Amino acid sequence: MSSFVGFMNNILYQPYIVPLFLIAVGIYFTIRTKGVQIRMFGEMCRVVTEKPSDDKSISSFGALMVSTASRVGTGNIIGVCTAIILGGPGAIFWMWITAIFGGANAFIESTLAQIYKKKADDGTFYGGPSYYMQNALGARWLGIIFSVLIIFTYAVGYNMLAAFNLQSTFATFSFYHEKTTPMIIGIILAVLFAVIILGGAKKLTNVTGVLVPVMGVAYVLISIVVLVMNAKNLGTMFGMIFGSAFDFQAIFGGFTGSCIMWGLKRGLYSNEAGMGSAPNAAAKADVAHPVKQGLVQTLSVFIDTLLICSATAFMCLSTTGISPANFVLEDGGADAAGYVQSCLHTTLGGFGPIFIAVSMSLFAFTTLIGNYSYCEGCFAFILKRDMNKTELIIFRVIAIVLVFLGAISSAGLVWDTADMFQGLMVVCNIPTIAILGGTAIKALNDYTAQKKAGKAPHFHAADIGLTDDNVDCWK
Numbered sequence: 001m002s003s004f005v006g007f008m009n010n011i012l013y014q015p016y017i018v019p020l021f022l023i024a025v026g027i028y029f030t031i032r033t034k035g036v037q038i039r040m041f042g043e044m045c046r047v048v049t050e051k052p053s054d055d056k057s058i059s060s061f062g063a064l065m066v067s068t069a070s071r072v073g074t075g076n077i078i079g080v081c082t083a084i085i086l087g088g089p090g091a092i093f094w095m096w097i098t099a100i101f102g103g104a105n106a107f108i109e110s111t112l113a114q115i116y117k118k119k120a121d122d123g124t125f126y127g128g129p130s131y132y133m134q135n136a137l138g139a140r141w142l143g144i145i146f147s148v149l150i151i152f153t154y155a156v157g158y159n160m161l162a163a164f165n166l167q168s169t170f171a172t173f174s175f176y177h178e179k180t181t182p183m184i185i186g187i188i189l190a191v192l193f194a195v196i197i198l199g200g201a202k203k204l205t206n207v208t209g210v211l212v213p214v215m216g217v218a219y220v221l222i223s224i225v226v227l228v229m230n231a232k233n234l235g236t237m238f239g240m241i242f243g244s245a246f247d248f249q250a251i252f253g254g255f256t257g258s259c260i261m262w263g264l265k266r267g268l269y270s271n272e273a274g275m276g277s278a279p280n281a282a283a284k285a286d287v288a289h290p291v292k293q294g295l296v297q298t299l300s301v302f303i304d305t306l307l308i309c310s311a312t313a314f315m316c317l318s319t320t321g322i323s324p325a326n327f328v329l330e331d332g333g334a335d336a337a338g339y340v341q342s343c344l345h346t347t348l349g350g351f352g353p354i355f356i357a358v359s360m361s362l363f364a365f366t367t368l369i370g371n372y373s374y375c376e377g378c379f380a381f382i383l384k385r386d387m388n389k390t391e392l393i394i395f396r397v398i399a400i401v402l403v404f405l406g407a408i409s410s411a412g413l414v415w416d417t418a419d420m421f422q423g424l425m426v427v428c429n430i431p432t433i434a435i436l437g438g439t440a441i442k443a444l445n446d447y448t449a450q451k452k453a454g455k456a457p458h459f460h461a462a463d464i465g466l467t468d469d470n471v472d473c474w475k
Contacts, residue, residue: 005416012423019264021430022274026101028434029108032441037103037298044299047292075367076304077360078165080312081336082415085324087262089237090244092313094263099305102273103298108433111294111440112136113279114287115461118472125473127283128374129276129429130381135470136436146428147378149421150277154371155399157418160406162371163189164414166364167407168337169357186407193368194400215362216308222355223311226347230318237317265419273301275422276429280374289459290474291447294440312340319343333412372399439464 012018030037083091109129116135117127130143167185170176227234272278278300282293316322316339327339337356344352379395380386387395406414433440442464450457461467461474 002413002416005413005420008420009416009423012420012427013261013265018423018426019261021426022098022105022264023101025430025434026098026103026105026274029104029437030101032437033104033107033444035104036107036295036444037100037302040295041299041302044295047287048296048299050287050292076308076363077312077340077356078168078336080309081316081324081327081339082334083262083265084313084316085327085334085336085339087260088244088324089240089313089317090242090246091260091263092241092310092317093245094260095305095309095313098264098273099301099309102305103301105274105430105433106278106301107294107298107444108437108440109274109276109279109429110282110297111290111443112433112436113283114285114290114293115439115443115459115466115474116471117283125284125286126377126380128280128377128381129432130378131283132436133428133432134381136439137432142428142432144382146276146425147381149425149428150280150378151375153418153421153425154277155375156402157414157421158371159368159399160402160409161414161418162364162367163403163406164409165337166360169341169353169360172338172341172353173357182408186404189365189368189407190400190404192365193372193403194396196369197372197396197399215359215366216303219359220307220311222348223315226315226344227318229347230320233318233320236320237314240317241313272422274430274433275425276432277374277425280377281370289447289450289457290440290443291457291459294444315347316340316343319346322346333415368403375399439466 080092080095083095112132113127113129116132117125118131119125130147133143133146134140163186166189167182170181170185171178175181278297282297285293285296287293316324322339322343324339327335327342329335337360341353341356344356346352348355376387376392376395379391443459446459446463447457459474461471466474
């Protein structure tokens with residue numbers, strides 16, 4: 001299994017496949033949309049407060065919190081530190097690049113998800129890439145493949161990884177025992193996870209709507225404190241980031257282990273822009289115009305990478321006397337939790353490791369919730385119906401067990417498996433949005449035209465040439 005996963009990752013992460021898809025298409029959509037992710041930033045912040053038409057529907061903010069719960073998680077701490085340890089400080093620069101150009105991809109995929117979403121009998125909405133692959137591209141087979149990939153990526157790879165990363169942050173404490181502590185943490189996490197997923201989609205958004213803003217704000221505030229305490233080192237820190245990012249001899253001498261590759265891998269793992277995961281949450285929002293949710297999901301990418309990931313990187317790299325190279329493990333992996341906790345211990349004393357453990361607990365928990373929320377809808381697409389009660393219970397039990405298994409597993413294969421599945425999602429989704437992106441751009445032009453005319457934008461499919469055969473919700 002390990003050999004197969006390694007073989008697939010060598011193919012997917014060569015310069016001409018996953019990285020090319022992400023960056024090239026991101027640049028293409030940045031040009032086509034005239035830099036929508038930059039020029040409409042103010043509008044992103046405004047539309048996130050729009051209320052749904054009724055209490056049953058999920059608000060734009062609620063959908064943002066579900067997608068941000070999946071994005072803002074263990075990748076923002078462990079993923080960032082792994083990239084620094086194995087790829088060098090320059091990996092952070094390339095994470096920023098994936099976020100900036102990935103913001104355009106996130107806008108297109110989430111706008112498409114809104115355009116081609118469906119309405120359930122109870123008045124709520126659902127959809128995602130599988131639906132625009134089926135209804136707009138006419139390729140249900142591709143939608144089924146993509147749904148399977150989401151289930152494996154999130155219920156298996158990402159959720160097991162979140163559980164492992166959480167328990168790894170407790171290894172620095174004296175009470176930690178390598179056999180019993182992961183098992184205890186796994187049981188506690190699985191029980192809490194079970195309580196939430198048995199409550200339904202509305203409960204998911206209620207929980208994430210509270211936890212995500214609180215933990216994000218707290219994390220950024222502590223990072224600011226650390227930066228102020230290490231202010232004299234900021235020039236050196238930025239010098240390391242940009243110097244390493246453009247060390248082309250080192251980059252092209254071993255591309256698969258370079259700062260570019262680690263920045264792209266961990267940037268994608270963290271912000272998910274272009275993977276096609278967040279559109280599943282975006283489709284659930286009740287908004288007046290699809291572009292509004294496209295803008296909101298772009299904001300989520302920026303929150304994740306430019307804010308939270310940068311906070312982690314700055315806290316670590318502004319600390320002197322702690323070399324990332326000292327945290328490379330014998331098997332070639334990275335002791336990411338040990339690295340970030342050592343850095344914060346240097347600055348904040350004993351509070352630092354405790355703060356990281358608490359942050360990881362909240363980040364991992366919301367990640368589990370956000371990840372799971374994508375999976376049930378994928379089963380519904382594959383089966384052409386909602387899962388019955390028995391099927392739902394079986395899947396939820398499997399998802400709960402996987403969380404427990406992740407906490408007691410080894411990280412190496414789980415990381416590589418997550419990389420493989422997220423790369424396969426990119427290979428399915430990015431070419432699809434490249435083909436269908438013109439529809440999202442027409443919607444953007446319709447939105448901006450209404451804004452210029454002084455109107456509150458409302459969307460009608462016929463205004464951009466879509467027929468009733470293509471869409472269900474915008475007639």
